[in-house]
Amino acid sequence: MEKTIAAAYENAPKTWVYKLLLVFGVAAMLIWSSSTIVINDTTGSGLSVAKNILSGIFHPDTKLLFNFTNSGVLYLLLETLCIAFLGTIVGAVISVPLSFISASNLMPRPIALVGRLAIAAIRTVPAFIYGLMFIRVTGPGPFAGLLTMSLCSIGMVSKMFIESIEDLDKRILESLDAAGCTTFQKIRYGILPQLFPDFMSTLIYRFDMNLRDATVLGLVGAGGIGAPLIFAMSSYRWNEVGSILLGLIVLVMIIEWISAKIRTKLTRG
Amino acid sequence: MIVFDHVSKVYPNGTVGLKDINLSIQDGEFVAIIGRSGAGKSTLLRSVNRMHDITEGTLTVEGVNVSTLKGKELRRFRRGIGMVFQSFNLVSRTTVIRNVLAARVPEMPFWRVLLGAFRKEDKITALESLDKVGILDKAYIRADQLSGGQQQRVALARTLAQNPKIILADEPVAALDPVTAKQVMEDFVRINKEMGISILLNIHHVELAIEYADRIIGIHAGQIVYDGPSKEVNQDVLDAIYKEAVPQGKQT
């Protein structure tokens, strides 16, 4: 009996070699990437800037915050919200056909693959490059931001749409076939009801993300709240920075709360 | 030795769990507790290692008044008592031996717990425990790849690795098929007879209780209605245990 236990002990799989390699691998990677830790604080004002931003958030510029004109925080937030909203919708309109083309259970493999590559390519280009490209079309302003947002939404939205499409329950189609439905009827009563809640849920989630990303557009002059934020920062007007950040945080949290509510309702029916 | 002396338990919502329980269980006994669902079997069992608190009376286990224990003392006390659950309560994603080694965790320094670096003695103890329940060959397999009966044996091995004086088993065979249930009950008997560990278990199957346990305790609405050798359990006794529960208000 002693022997069998000793044998069992010896027979333990030697996972430590594997673990050691893993630890070494991760450690090597971290050491390699630690070269990014360079504090380039030429002005030596890092800490005071951090303090200023914090104090700015707690003492926001209320004049700017509750200003109802075109340059007030409220209007800029509304503009950002509109860019995100319409961007999501336009993105969705483009994504629907694109994701049906790329769904491997509906289309032949080569076509689906090309579709997926196109989506991946669209995703690769960073938002600010799209922003610069659209500014040539529309001139600076929220319109360019909206178009940028649409293109940026396509990648993630199509990816999620494709997943929903590939998860379709085909047994329902079979039963509709058995009931003698035409192709159109099968799509209308067999496929759409399955896809609709998933699609809506994806879009609401994306809207939530777009709102966050839309703040960035101002950097290239494509509207929204980003531009005033940067101006305020580069001229060290921390109270303005504080009021803009505060407004942004409140807006994003409200939208997140609403979107979470709607999405749980969609999944639970 | 476990002694219940006028023990009662009332839940915060007013439900009576136990009512004036007087009971003493000697070392090395094999006791089965039977009764309807909600009669208080589980409460009785779980009060022994204070997974549930009692509200009145004194409960003494191995000479220790259970109600006075807290923090570190309570945990040290619990180490001497094994517990087996209906749903096995194994970490299904890890190997069998890791599950058994969990029993050694309370005695290990923090860094060993964090890194999962078990000492050789602990591993040998774990393997021996697995050998005692006959599944030594499964030591390095993931727990979720075993059958229900084998998983319950892993849980049993985990309590054996604690070196307990008492094993509490809360419906240990309720999730198993009849044949496996018998095998697990036989394991309990073997552990009871060969290692002299007291065994206290809750069970739904009356036949299994009578066949394997030495002593039966019947509970009805939080009170003991039968306490005696399993051979003397007859239809009248069972009727008393399993009769319709009288609604709370009408009880005298």
Add this chain to the structure above:
Amino acid sequence: MSFYDRIFKPRRHTLSNGKVVEERFTRLPLIMLIILVCTAISVRITGFSFSVLLSGGQRFFDILFDMFPPNTSYLPKIWTPLLDTIKMSLLGSFIGAVLSIPFAILAASNIVTNRALVFVVRLFLSLVRTLPTLVCALIATYIFGLGTMAGTCAIAVFTFAYVGKQLFEIIETVDMGPFEAMEALGATRLQAFIASVFPQVLPSYLSVSLFCLEGNVRYASILGYVGAGGLGLIMNEKIGWREYSSVGMILIVLFVTVIAIEGLSHAVRKRLT
């Protein structure tokens, strides 16, 4: 009966056997109306116009066509910023993912019994999540100066908030049976957590962290735009100088890198579950 049902009365159907079934009026018109109104407002505010799109649409492709053929001679100069981008996302993801562990534990209501603590930690996590990564990088450039440090920091903050939220949700869906067993055999709550909850959440945690890393490579490439190092820096520069064929080269390299990292991480994640 909600407000909406009071305005649009439910329809009543009487079956042949006399039973009455109420059918609530569909919500569709209300939803459509809300979406339409929002769209109309958005169109006004953003100045959306099809005619501008049609007349100027081809100019969008001007830059795109200028990118091809990409300037291959620029390739050797891309490597350093590319590696910087990868390093930033690796280190940032690692730091963020590790930092998120204690917060996620404190935010899990099945582990921490103190409701107030759970609420405060969750509020903190969602506050951090509201901060757009680029804004975060921008702030970091003011604190740490221009360079990769700011980028690493921004990515760590983003990862922290994202993984933290996912992780506490994973912890809350864990099987608490083994935890109970550990407490019954005399372990402290911390020991019980490490021995029973850790092994259950580890694969999902790693998977979420890797997923986050995939996205971070993309993000890291943008951060340079605000001076936080990496590919964004040279992209911004080349756009400024209108050297679009070099931008094209950068994008191709980025595309290949992202696909490669996604493929690798996807393969690892498949093995984890």
